[in-house]
Amino acid sequence: MSDRVAITGLGAVSPLGVGADALIDRWCAGEVAIADGVAACSDFEPGEWLTVKQRRRADRFTQLALVAAVEALEQAGWSSGLPVEAERIGCIVGTGVGGIGTIEDQHDILRDRGAGALSPLAVPLMMANAASGVVAIEHGLKGECYGTVSACAAGAHAVGAGMRLVRQGVVDACVVGGSEAGITPLASNCFVGMGATSKTGISRPFDARRDGFVLGEGAGMLVLEGESTARARDASVLGWIDGYAATADAHHLTAPDPEGDGSARAIAAAIADAGWRASDIDYVNAHGTSTPLNDRSETLALKRALGPVAHEVPVSSTKSAIGHLLGAAGAVEAVATVAALQRRLAPPTLSYGEPDPELDLDYVAGGPREIVRRDGSPRAISNSFGFGGHNAVLCISGAS
Amino acid sequence: MTDTTITREAIQERVFAALVEFGADEDAIGPRATWEELDVDSLDLVEFAQIIEDEYGVELREADIEQMTTVDDAVTMVTARIA
Numbered sequence: 120m121s122d123r124v125a126i127t128g129l130g131a132v133s134p135l136g137v138g139a140d141a142l143i144d145r146w147c148a149g150e151v152a153i154a155d156g157v158a159a160c161s162d163f164e165p166g167e168w169l170t171v172k173q174r175r176r177a178d179r180f181t182q183l184a185l186v187a188a189v190e191a192l193e194q195a196g197w198s199s200g201l202p203v204e205a206e207r208i209g210c211i212v213g214t215g216v217g218g219i220g221t222i223e224d225q226h227d228i229l230r231d232r233g234a235g236a237l238s239p240l241a242v243p244l245m246m247a248n249a250a251s252g253v254v255a256i257e258h259g260l261k262g263e264c265y266g267t268v269s270a271c272a273a274g275a276h277a278v279g280a281g282m283r284l285v286r287q288g289v290v291d292a293c294v295v296g297g298s299e300a301g302i303t304p305l306a307s308n309c310f311v312g313m314g315a316t317s318k319t320g321i322s323r324p325f326d327a328r329r330d331g332f333v334l335g336e337g338a339g340m341l342v343l344e345g346e347s348t349a350r351a352r353d354a355s356v357l358g359w360i361d362g363y364a365a366t367a368d369a370h371h372l373t374a375p376d377p378e379g380d381g382s383a384r385a386i387a388a389a390i391a392d393a394g395w396r397a398s399d400i401d402y403v404n405a406h407g408t409s410t411p412l413n414d415r416s417e418t419l420a421l422k423r424a425l426g427p428v429a430h431e432v433p434v435s436s437t438k439s440a441i442g443h444l445l446g447a448a449g450a451v452e453a454v455a456t457v458a459a460l461q462r463r464l465a466p467p468t469l470s471y472g473e474p475d476p477e478l479d480l481d482y483v484a485g486g487p488r489e490i491v492r493r494d495g496s497p498r499a500i501s502n503s504f505g506f507g508g509h510n511a512v513l514c515i516s517g518a519s
Numbered sequence: 520m521t522d523t524t525i526t527r528e529a530i531q532e533r534v535f536a537a538l539v540e541f542g543a544d545e546d547a548i549g550p551r552a553t554w555e556e557l558d559v560d561s562l563d564l565v566e567f568a569q570i571i572e573d574e575y576g577v578e579l580r581e582a583d584i585e586q587m588t589t590v591d592d593a594v595t596m597v598t599a600r601i602a
Contacts, residue, residue, distance in 0.1 A: 235572075
């Protein structure tokens with residue numbers, strides 16, 4: 120029999136600060152962590168958290184993952200030792216572009232000083248699987264370990280993949296998450312060049328004035344354990360990953376299916392995987408990028424998948440507070456969703472003010488909304504969609 | 520006495536500085552410390568060879584690097600190659 124998958128630790132480094140509490144509390148307080156058109160982790164000083172050796176051997180995206188992982192493992196009570204055999208603990212961390220900062224720096228060196236000056240650390244820093252490998256090395260996690268790469272769905276794919284490993288009993292526990300540090304000259308200008316980012320520098324998902332996403336950076340990590348493992352050691356359960364599904368649009372390189380077909384199928388399949396009905400959902404943590412196309416197709420997908428319930432459930436986007444964290448987004452948003460359910464709050468879509476006539480759901484304007492559930496623990500879905508047509512949806516229950 | 524002479528002491532200082540850059544424990548750095556004690560691995564040593572080449576124009580080959588196990592070994596090797 121498959122084990123229910125408990126969440127026992129949360130960690131985040133986001134533009135709202137270091138820590139999962141900073142993320143959820145500042146978001147609910149209405150803070151927008153965007154300055155000069157980007158959402159950087161400006162509070163994050165690597166030297167405060169990491170040794171010289173750790174910093175030298177990790178691109179910024181891996182540094183962010185390391186710090187978020189320490190928070191998650193501490194909360195899980197793993198600091199003084201792993202709860203099960205190291206071989207029974209996996210580690211899966213997603214990213215969109217991996218060590219792009221290292222790639223850019225090394226390219227400068229190649230051009231200016233020649234091949235002989237390239238760093239021997241370049242490859243291990245730039246590789247997209249570095250965050251998963253380095254987190255596993257740091258904590259001695261010896262089970263299945265790899266990175267997921269699916270653009271802005273990578274973090275959710277990582278959480279989903281780890282959830283399946285635990286549920287199927289392949290491992291007893293899995294450290295999962297996503298990380299991104301793409302606010303670099305090349306990456307940010309490439310996004311500008313393709314017209315994906317906001318010209319106004321404002322992230323306002325679902326608003327009629329939305330004009331693109333705001334590039335962000337950060338990492339989110341979660342500790343997942345089988346219920347039996349968590350119960351056996353009397354761990355504090357923060358929530359549950361009860362369902363997961365992923366699909367492909369098979370439609371276009373960057374544009375979502377205009378009818379939201381792939382994303383609707385992912386939402387419906389995730390809910391079915393959890394054994395839920397649409398009416399069970401108390402909150403939707405939307406992908407909500409603030410691009411004209413995503414927010415329209417996601418709204419359609421929610422209506423297709425949830426039916427009339429779509430109009431009753433609060434829908435909000437973390438990206439209104441912290442911009443778009445690309446491959447980290449799904450993981451950071453899963454962290455935010457768990458924390459929101461713990462607080463029994465549907466956080467707001469910030470900067471939302473001018474409704475788009477086509478987008479007619481409840482986007483939680485203004486401030487956070489209390490979640491009231493009469494029976495059992497509150498339930499949410501967290502959507503993530505990526506360039507390439509990747510759709511990944513997580514079903515998250517709060518602790519009762 | 521000429522100003523251009525590179526002394527063994529100067530080389531040792533540069534090696535110590537490189538080890539600090541690599542993240543070695545400063546209190547543990549000394550002539551007799553081994554790479555293992557300083558947590559210096561093959562990736563660090565490739566970078567060490569780059570630093571020596573940039574600084575002194577001396578190329579350390581893989582075989583040279585393999586012969587070094589302590590800080591003093593490295594200082595001796597570089598001093599001999601420069602002379």
